[in-house]
Amino acid sequence: MKAIILKEFGSADNLQVVEVPTPEEIAENEVLIQVKAFSVNPLDAHVREIPEWWKLVSGSDVTEPYVILGWDVAGIVTKTGKNVTKFKEGDAVYGLINFLGRGNAYAEYVAAPESHLALKPENISFEAAASATMAAQTAWVSLVHYGNIKKGDKVVITGASGGVGHYAVQIAKSFGAYVVAVSSGENKDWVLSLGADEYVDYKTQHFEEIVKDADLVHDAVWRADESHLSRSLIAIKPGGTLLSLMVFPSPEFITAAKEQQNITVVRANLSDTPDKQGDIEAINALLSSGKIKSHVSGVFSMDEISKAHHQIETHSTVGKIVVTV
Numbered sequence: 001m002k003a004i005i006l007k008e009f010g011s012a013d014n015l016q017v018v019e020v021p022t023p024e025e026i027a028e029n030e031v032l033i034q035v036k037a038f039s040v041n042p043l044d045a046h047v048r049e050i051p052e053w054w055k056l057v058s059g060s061d062v063t064e065p066y067v068i069l070g071w072d073v074a075g076i077v078t079k080t081g082k083n084v085t086k087f088k089e090g091d092a093v094y095g096l097i098n099f100l101g102r103g104n105a106y107a108e109y110v111a112a113p114e115s116h117l118a119l120k121p122e123n124i125s126f127e128a129a130a131s132a133t134m135a136a137q138t139a140w141v142s143l144v145h146y147g148n149i150k151k152g153d154k155v156v157i158t159g160a161s162g163g164v165g166h167y168a169v170q171i172a173k174s175f176g177a178y179v180v181a182v183s184s185g186e187n188k189d190w191v192l193s194l195g196a197d198e199y200v201d202y203k204t205q206h207f208e209e210i211v212k213d214a215d216l217v218h219d220a221v222w223r224a225d226e227s228h229l230s231r232s233l234i235a236i237k238p239g240g241t242l243l244s245l246m247v248f249p250s251p252e253f254i255t256a257a258k259e260q261q262n263i264t265v266v267r268a269n270l271s272d273t274p275d276k277q278g279d280i281e282a283i284n285a286l287l288s289s290g291k292i293k294s295h296v297s298g299v300f301s302m303d304e305i306s307k308a309h310h311q312i313e314t315h316s317t318v319g320k321i322v323v324t325v
């Protein structure tokens, strides 16, 4: 089969399309998937570049001549392990597979545990399904499990035009929240069309000067340090919560926010969900009912993988980008 391999950590140009053996053995709880599409996340570029991140995410050192990246997959089941009950050959499935761990999704075939997958709703494409995986589950885990979002909450979503953010806007609306979306002005009409009630262009306005009474801020902006988190503390009312998707806030920052303002600050981690199966089912129901939709702004071929990685490294991708196989 064709797969995209990484022999050396480093730039996007290190990714190569080559022939590798198709997985033959699958575990009793796994299915083999003929991949139709996989999506690309900022994390993919991060682990491609930094070996320590690969180790953190995959849970192991590299002992083979190469690794295969990718966790977000959609495709057709071609084989089932003997304990598989949910799926049969020919089913169209999608999911975030083996995360944390080794996903191996950048390939024509990949094996995955059935518990990581859902049946693809008929009303959406493989590209849309492959998109609604890591990014959608992150938004769900952050808002629902860490944020305890409820009807009527005022929720500020930064990075609203990105992969995670565009699902976060739609998920928050599905709970009946009042959503203030923050992105750059060129995406204004589209972000409002996702259901946001209010819009802030971060290039010309400061959201914390406009909002002072948020219950939640869901912060999905790529930043290396916590300095910008302080801005969210101005926008949140006492008793509210700051959900940090990127920055790891220090214990001092967390304690000061609690003691001085009664604001809870958390690093929302996708992998820390108490109910992965429930998350998958909830997102699947929202996709099936059309309450959330994937916005796929770029479709690449396997040969264009470097281009896809260069795009995700801009940190200003609109919605999701996918690779079709």
Ligand SMILES: NC(=O)c1ccc[n+]([C@@H]2O[C@H](COP(=O)([O-])OP(=O)(O)OC[C@H]3O[C@@H](n4cnc5c(N)ncnc54)[C@H](OP(=O)(O)O)[C@@H]3O)[C@@H](O)[C@H]2O)c1
Binding pocket: 041, 042, 043, 134, 135, 138, 158, 159, 160, 161, 162, 163, 164, 165, 182, 183, 184, 185, 187, 202, 220, 221, 222, 223, 244, 245, 246, 268, 269, 270, 271, 312, 314, 315, 316, 317, 318, 319
């Ligand atoms: N904690 C977790 O478990 C977890 C899981 C997945 C992802 N993440 C993190 O979540 C973040 C978002 O991921 P993603 O897939 O959504 O990335 P993405 O697709 O690259 O989207 C990032 C978005 O942020 C917007 N943006 C950039 N600077 C901004 C600012 N100052 N204010 C408001 N919006 C701004 C960009 O819009 P413009 O073009 O308009 O600037 C872009 O749409 C990343 O940092 C990622 O590493 C965390």
